[in-house]
Amino acid sequence: MRRSMTMGLCAISLIACSTAGQSVAAIENVSTASSLPVGTCINMGNMLEPEKEGAWGGALIVPEDFARIKAAGFDTVRIPVRWHNKTQQQAPWAVDPAWMDRVQTVVDQALAADLNVILNSHHFDPIFEDPAGVAEWHGAVWKQIAERFADYPEDTLWFELENEPHDKLDNSNLIETLAPSYDAVRAVSATRPVIYGGQNWSGVDSLATLPLPDDPNVYPTFHYYEPFAFTHQGADWAGPDIPPPGRTFPTQEDRAMLARDAAKVAAYIERTGKVPFMGETGAYDKHISTPDRVTYHRTVREAFASTGIGMCAWAYANTFPFWDRQSGKWLPGMRAAMGLPEDD
Template identity: 70%
Template sequence: MKTLGFTSALALCLATVTAPLSAQESHSDAVENHSLPVGSCINLGNTLEPETEGAWGGARATKSDFERIAAAGFETVRIPVRWHNKSSSKAPYTVDEAWMDRVQQIVDWALAADLDVILNSHHFDPIHETPLAVAEWHGGVWAQIAERFSGYPEDSLWFELENEPHKNFDHSNLLQTLRPSYEAVRAIHPTRAVIIGGENWSGINSLANLPLFDDPNVHPTFHYYDPFLYTHQGASWTAPDIPPVGRDFPTHEDAAQLAKDVLAVEAYKARTGKTPFMGEVGAYDANISLEDRVAYHRTITDAFAPTGIGICVWAYANTFPFYDKEEKRWLPGMLGALGLEESE
């Protein structure tokens, strides 16, 4: 299959994106739009979401990591945290005190670096198997998170209730499952931003019928690893259906789909009056060259720029990395691909 050059593909995408919206989509131009000021954002990947901190080849976070992230021009850091193996599955669902202290320390470091923070629940594995049976446990954990961060500034710390609902956790039970967590947060934080992503790993198609609580301070998110056969080629954790290595990007079909995806975001904004943000996007460094990863991020960033959405790239320094901790430098071209100034 013939591939397009990156410049040609982007030109095609942007030409399509700037086409007029249909009458159905454009009717709500006057709708007040609610959005989080996520801006340029990076995930602290493979740090607090493994079974133990840094277990997946990552390293323990330090205060200097957040100072470096802020100095690079990022406005927000998304902090994925695994809670289910650090808490009891029985009421009152007590979270390990040392773990809560460590999470708070990391949030404090990020805020001290003048970064906004998205704190989430990540890999709460049982909730994807038996969502409703685990809902109270999940809510009990969020009650403790809400208590620990009582009094923190609302304009810079935001709560994402659960990462990438999938398997048995879908739109049919999403709000019922998340209600205990939502209510636990709202009991202490009546207006703090709460973030919710949709079914099927929060792919962009989940926006089409994403249910949300009737609350102006609830914000939608989606993830973008498209095309998956490109971004995850050779990724062992996708077994048994590991995408083969050698997939190019972008093909003519990729460019056309990207344009449709951008329009889907615009349609969602027009329909709901809410602006979603992209909570994760990236391409696997083990089987995709740095040059191609730079080009991929530039293409995605430039294509979605007209929508005004915030974008959180995956990830800081481990698996799909932007920063090389061994060489102590940002990987060449990666910051520039996001529109940030290149730096060492």
């Protein structure tokens, strides 16, 4: 999720269709396209990626969280982790052993609940300012991560090398910058899934020029917070141009935009033979009611459903939450918006 920035589709089938004036091409090779079984997914947001665990109002992760997520019907959890301030600031850039142990404990808890796990690097801030200068450091951290989890199952634990490239880290230098990290993972595991997101905070348009290593076990991702004026209204971390409260959703223009964006994903699948997944999507709860957030998630899910992508909601229980810690209940309608049953 971005922390500093200015920032109903017809079915896609063998017959091309048109909606909101936009032609949506058929996906001819969807049955053979390469994809991760992400399914319905939720982010453990604002927990392990703040400067200090729980610093942004998130409670410590406990096993009951993952049991609850699994019981709700989710297939996968994405675990964002801040690493750069938990390491030595010079070679050999050793990760704090206590932090590595804590991350491993959380991963163990999620896997024990029979969930797939996406483990990522989140807010490795120096790499966005100096990609070439920080690449070796970033790679050294991933070497330690890969070695710690070397014996973990490759079909359920997946590595996402860096969240939301932006600033000076873009698609033109992405492969080169992340090469030390990719090589570190591949030195330990030849086939563990490795995930790449593209430039400009991994927005859907980043897919058009997203470079990937020539590796069948590399998978693309993108994030979706459109329209930003709705999803981030009143978000005080959103930079100098904070969208003001009051924006409604969906307008006719919003629906047309969703159709265009789903068509971009369909075109990417057709062109590359790889199915990306939506690593983050959500709407800020401070100025958006739960019913309006339900409408947002349902509308986005339905718009992209025919592309076959997995979707990871932001987030479980802190900022854009699905689970309300105060009431000890899932917020009404939120699971159904993601296509899950609402049984309590």
